[in-house]
Amino acid sequence: MVALIVLFLVLFSSIRVDKEQAVYDSTELLKSLNPLGMPPDMLNLKVGSSITLLRNLDPPKLCIGTRLCVSKLMASVIQATILVGNNKGESVFIPRISLIPSDM
16 A cells, blocks of 8 residues: 555656646636536626626725626626615726736
């Protein structure tokens, strides 16, 4: 058993892994998974969809939990109307936010 573990460690320590390829492979693996009850990897928005903010963008107007209705979809922004609260009915722009860490 010990010899098998040593062989395993020797084999894996000799393999060279390109960090960029490892990130790409792990991303592709995660995209291929589709467990029951989980939303798909790709989010497809439509005009009229109700959305909820998951980040603070411009507190107190655009904070976590603010509910909006999509008015227009553009390449780098979403135009939406606030549905509840003091700013109800106000049109706002939600910018595209990268979810990839900058240190990679």
